[in-house]
Amino acid sequence: MSLKTVENFDFKGKRALIRVDFNVPLDKQFNITDDSRIKGALPTIRKILKDGGSVVLMSHLGRPLKKLKEDGTVDYNKHSLKHLVQRTSDLLGVPVQFADDCISDKAFAMSSALKPGEVLLLENLRFYKEEEKGDAAFAEKLSKHGDVYVNDAFGTAHRAHASTTIVANYYTEANKMFGYLMADEVRNADKVLRSAEKPFTAILGGAKVSDKILIIENLLDRANNILIGGGMAYTFFKAMGGKIGNSLVEDDKLELALQLIEKAQQKGVQLLLPIDSIIADKFDAAANTATSDSNHIPDGWMGLDIANNAIYDFSQVILNSKTILWNGPMGVFEMDKFQQGTKAIAEAVANATQKGAFSLVGGGDSVAAVHKFNLADKVSYVSTGGGAMLEYFEGKELPGIKAIMSPAQPKA
Ligand code: AMP
Numbered sequence: 001m002s003l004k005t006v007e008n009f010d011f012k013g014k015r016a017l018i019r020v021d022f023n024v025p026l027d028k029q030f031n032i033t034d035d036s037r038i039k040g041a042l043p044t045i046r047k048i049l050k051d052g053g054s055v056v057l058m059s060h061l062g063r064p065l066k067k068l069k070e071d072g073t074v075d076y077n078k079h080s081l082k083h084l085v086q087r088t089s090d091l092l093g094v095p096v097q098f099a100d101d102c103i104s105d106k107a108f109a110m111s112s113a114l115k116p117g118e119v120l121l122l123e124n125l126r127f128y129k130e131e132e133k134g135d136a137a138f139a140e141k142l143s144k145h146g147d148v149y150v151n152d153a154f155g156t157a158h159r160a161h162a163s164t165t166i167v168a169n170y171y172t173e174a175n176k177m178f179g180y181l182m183a184d185e186v187r188n189a190d191k192v193l194r195s196a197e198k199p200f201t202a203i204l205g206g207a208k209v210s211d212k213i214l215i216i217e218n219l220l221d222r223a224n225n226i227l228i229g230g231g232m233a234y235t236f237f238k239a240m241g242g243k244i245g246n247s248l249v250e251d252d253k254l255e256l257a258l259q260l261i262e263k264a265q266q267k268g269v270q271l272l273l274p275i276d277s278i279i280a281d282k283f284d285a286a287a288n289t290a291t292s293d294s295n296h297i298p299d300g301w302m303g304l305d306i307a308n309n310a311i312y313d314f315s316q317v318i319l320n321s322k323t324i325l326w327n328g329p330m331g332v333f334e335m336d337k338f339q340q341g342t343k344a345i346a347e348a349v350a351n352a353t354q355k356g357a358f359s360l361v362g363g364g365d366s367v368a369a370v371h372k373f374n375l376a377d378k379v380s381y382v383s384t385g386g387g388a389m390l391e392y393f394e395g396k397e398l399p400g401i402k403a404i405m406s407p408a409q410p411k412a
Helices: 036-051 081-092 105-112 129-133 136-143 166-170 180-193 213-220 233-239 251-267 308-319 340-354 364-372 387-393 399-405
Strands: 015-019 054-058 096-099 119-122 148-151 176-178 200-204 225-228 270-272 276-280 289-293 302-306 323-327 358-361
Touching: 015 036, 036 054, 036 081, 036 180, 081 096, 081 119, 096 105, 105 119, 129 136, 136 166, 148 166, 148 399, 166 399, 176 180, 176 399, 180 323, 180 358, 180 387, 200 213, 200 308, 213 225, 213 251, 213 387, 225 308, 233 251, 233 302, 251 270, 270 308, 276 308, 302 308, 302 340, 308 340, 323 340, 323 387, 340 358, 340 364, 358 364
Parallel strands: 015 054, 015 148, 054 119, 096 119, 148 176, 200 225, 200 323, 225 270, 323 358
Antiparallel strands: 276 289, 276 302
């Protein structure tokens, strides 16, 4: 898929409306505790300014209309993007102006007065319910902030919100495109999904099978090996008649687990489960632990990590792979006693990458795991996409991507 990006567009004299993902964590004093999302958007902003364009930034922050104050009112201060102005200015090296409402007359006056090289940040889009509803009139208003629309917020690309998708309808094909960050996410995901060099191994973990069913099904048509770890493995063991003690299980997914095993056999995909587990007598960092076959876990005990034989099996497959996708931890890696499996798999992925494999780590907790074990720069790509990346791997067409790929629809 060839992507239209900011790279080959000349922004001289243009005003670009960029949908960024500035949904950063703030502490109680509204200090930014992790600014990587702001840093991620800088290359796109800089390119536009360097060309001689101006920039209007729009984003959401939290869920202001859903997370209300105790008295039932909206906490405008807590969710204000004004807390990001200083840091964005400092990182960019350009003073950032702020409009305290994203569609007020004042906001439009400010955006239309921007000169080349200037940057304006709009207040939280989600102060308007129309944003998440994908309201066309709201999107059309937003579109008045820029001659060109740039989407650099991959993390919200799976939502057909006004600023992520609908707004694109108000731009011609030539005037809407991806920012660098979003293009990178799509290119890397496509490398795995559409042009994976074989053998292609998917490593799936985490708590629940139900969250990963669609990914497993989609990967059954693409991967050579699917390695299943984490809490979800025990639903498979129970489905095959194993004893799993008190391990995590989804009893309504037993039948489905058997179907997935059968489908894998039919399609010639090797679906590997962790042969042994680190078991614990309670879900606690200070629990007693032992090693057990994963299908003979005693009553009262639960599997909380994969053990040595499973680590060996999985690592062998990983080291022989040319493409690796990893989503979900192998155990309760947040507790030191149960982090060994996830750490060993992260190391195997790093080693395979060093040997020339392409590796993509995507989706919340496995991303946290590679950071925890300081291996983020030893894999080929760490996605920041979260839910959007998961839906992409489920084979879904993301509305935020489609909106840029397809020609403008007639205005309502
Ligand atoms: P997910 O969001 O589905 O990727 O799940 C991530 C969570 O699964 C992490 O918080 C892990 O602690 C948890 N997890 C992984 N393995 C297990 C397990 N064997 N039992 C219970 N929870 C687990």
